[in-house]
Amino acid sequence: MFILLLILVVVLLGLGLLNPIWWMAAAVLIFGLVHYGRGDAGGWGRGGDSEYREYRDHRDRQDRWDRRYSRQRRGRWNREDRRDHDHHR
Numbered sequence: 001m002f003i004l005l006l007i008l009v010v011v012l013l014g015l016g017l018l019n020p021i022w023w024m025a026a027a028v029l030i031f032g033l034v035h036y037g038r039g040d041a042g043g044w045g046r047g048g049d050s051e052y053r054e055y056r057d058h059r060d061r062q063d064r065w066d067r068r069y070s071r072q073r074r075g076r077w078n079r080e081d082r083r084d085h086d087h088h089r
Helices: 002-015 022-038 049-087
Strands: none
Touching: 002 022
16 A cells, blocks of 8 residues: 555656646645654554553553552541541540
């Protein structure tokens, strides 16, 4: 697929010698190729699956962190509440 697009760019640049509008078309195509690039698996786009995978991994790490430290905080808060309750009697 990339080879076909490369050939198309060369043809458009060649046609640009006849009419400058073809150079504009080639420039737009080159911009699209550079801006969007090729994905990790040879597909088109900026990552796609890899971006979702990174997001999912980050979300899972954040969930584990929240579960771990919310249990610790909950226990500390309960102890502090008991101390305050016993202290104010």
